[in-house]
Amino acid sequence: MNLFLQVIAILAVVVGTLFSVVGVVGFIRLPDVYTRLHATGKVGVFGVVFLLVAAAFGEPLGWGRGLFLILLLVITGPATAHAIGSAANRIGLPRKGAERDDLVYTSKSKS
Amino acid sequence: MYNLLLIVPLLLVYLELSSNFELSNVVVGLLIVSGILLLIRPRRRPMAWHRLPSAIVALIKYVVILAYDLIMSGIQVARIVLDPALPIQQGIVAIPSECESELGSALSAHAITLTPGELVIEMDEQGVMYTHCLDATKSEQYVAEAQKMRRDLLEKIFS
Known part of the structure; x- marks a missing residue:
């Protein structure tokens, strides 16, 4: 049973590290603010969540704290990504090579 | 007290x-x-006890669907990022939230932003969520169906 938990913890560490690396690679490779937010805000949070899952399984007394931190991260992560994206849109940063654009101008970016 | x-x-x-x-x-x-x-300073709110079981079932269903969405689109974003050709087709898609309550709109926007590859950057008074997508070629019907399911579950949870 203990070995089983250890294996899950190690798998979660590997997956979490992989997603963190993907987040950084995406931040460097993607072309503009909005797509970079996808890479860091999402895949980065993914990585941290998997590392916390590993902590929850690897440390028998720490599962409560691990789940609590995951909950907080899942609530606050999207709020920060939305704040940066909305601010970038309001000061009118361009979207490189957009396929479609339903939001042409907001009232704030016109004035 | x-x-x-x-x-x-x-x-x-x-x-x-x-x-x-x-x-x-x-x-x-x-x-x-x-x-x-x-x-x-929380205040006592009237609890609808007879609705509690269906609300809990809807909550579990919502969390499972959200987790599945998260993992699938996480893998998709990772594949786009690691692809040498970088096949992004970004764009902004307008998704009507169609929720009556502000809490419902806020939680739908939260769920969409949580999903990798989708990011709500603006909302207007009618509750239309302007969503930035890494892959903006998804069909309108697919997006509308996902939003409808989300809204129904959220209404069951918070009614």
């Missing part, structure tokens, strides 16, 4: 999370819990 009753469950949660039952830790927990209650 209601706030004094709330101290007990919050203190139990704190002790469980810190897994330390010494007297000094209990005192610290009491201070933290009373600080939280002074800051938030």
Whole structure:
């Protein structure tokens, strides 16, 4: 049973590290603010969540704290990504090579 | 009075999370819990007990669907990022939230932003969510169906 938990913890560490690396690679490779937010805000949070899952399984007394931190991260992560994206849109940063654009101008970016 | 009753469950949660039952830790927990209650000042709300089972079922369903979405689109974003050709087709898609309550719109926007590859950057008064997508070629029908399912579950949870 203990070995089983250890294996899950190690798998979660590997997956979490992989997603963190993907987040950084995406931040460097993607072309503009909005797509970079996808890479860091999402895949980065993914990585941290998997590392916390590993902590929850690897440390028998720490599962409560691990789940609590995951909950907080899942609530606050999207709020920060939305704040940066909305601010970038309001000061009118361009979207490189957009396929479609339903939001042409907001009232704030016109004035 | 209601706030004094709330101290007990919050203190139990704190002790469980810190897994330390010494007297000094209990005192610290009491201070933290009373600080939280002074800051938030929750009010007693009428509970619809007969709706509770269906709300819990809807909550579990919502979390499972959300987790599945998260993992699938996480893998998709990772594949786009690692692809040498970088096949992004970004764009902004307008998704009507069609929720009556502001809480419903806020939680739908939260769920969409949580999903990798989708990011709500603006909302208007009608509750239309302008969503930035890494892959903006998804069909309108697919997006509308996902939003409808999300809205139905959220309404069941919070009604």
